[in-house]
Amino acid sequence: MNRILIAEDEPRIAAFLEKGLRSHGFLTAVAVDADSATQIALGSDFDLLILDLGLPGKDGLEVLKELRRQCEKVQVIILTARNDIQDIVTGFEAGADDYLTKPFRFEELLVRVKVRLRNSTPTKNKEEILLKAGDVVLDLRTRKVTVGEETVELPAREFTLAETFFRHPGQVMSREQLLDRVWGYDYDPGSNIVDVYIGYLRKKLGSDLLETVRGVGYRLRT
Numbered sequence: 419m420n421r422i423l424i425a426e427d428e429p430r431i432a433a434f435l436e437k438g439l440r441s442h443g444f445l446t447a448v449a450v451d452a453d454s455a456t457q458i459a460l461g462s463d464f465d466l467l468i469l470d471l472g473l474p475g476k477d478g479l480e481v482l483k484e485l486r487r488q489c490e491k492v493q494v495i496i497l498t499a500r501n502d503i504q505d506i507v508t509g510f511e512a513g514a515d516d517y518l519t520k521p522f523r524f525e526e527l528l529v530r531v532k533v534r535l536r537n538s539t540p541t542k543n544k545e546e547i548l549l550k551a552g553d554v555v556l557d558l559r560t561r562k563v564t565v566g567e568e569t570v571e572l573p574a575r576e577f578t579l580a581e582t583f584f585r586h587p588g589q590v591m592s593r594e595q596l597l598d599r600v601w602g603y604d605y606d607p608g609s610n611i612v613d614v615y616i617g618y619l620r621k622k623l624g625s626d627l628l629e630t631v632r633g634v635g636y637r638l639r640t
């Protein structure tokens with residue numbers, strides 16, 4: 419499942435984008451200013467960023483330049499009211515992969531998102547397709563999970579949660595990080611949904627796979 423970060427300070431547009439993208443099977447998160455957009459894009463594994471340029475704090479172009487300075491490979495589609503040819507050229511020069519001007523039609527944005535994600539797939543490393551821990555193997559291409567010889571079915575959220583751990587072996591992941599990465603930002607941080615899903619994974623993948631780190635979160639045993 420592809421993860422899309424929406425950097426947009428206009429709540430109506432952000433909600434419209436989230437609703438549309440989610441209904442097409444994407445996981446989404448929203449950043450409402452430039453600093454949080456930079457921080458979230460650098461700190462989490464997003465496949466694509468939809469970037470407004472008129473953001474509080476800094477210009478969206480600064481966000482883009484910072485990501486490219488840090489060699490962040492996330493696909494970036496600029497979505498802005500700035501429709502001057504010079505702005506478009508500047509956007510591409512700063513490292514954007516695509517540029518769409520407001521007002522826009524959702525269908526057009528969706529097509530562009532899909533094209534960007536399709537183009538980005540071959541850059542993925544071969545070794546990244548299979549993630550292993552103990553006798554558990556996640557195949558990111560087929561989204562199949564095997565425990566020893568046995569194939570285990572994981573629904574999308576559980577797979578994404580497992581993938582998050584497998585990508586950060588041995589690293590303690592806090593509940594907040596997991597909520598951000600797997601569920602997006604619209605969950606109550608007091609919710610116990612993370613613990614419930616950890617329970618599901620333990621049942622399906624083995625009870626010792628995920629270790630509880632008291633007061634902090636969980637860690638994949640290596």
Ligand code: CA
Nearest residue numbers: 427470472473
């Ligand atoms: Ca704006």
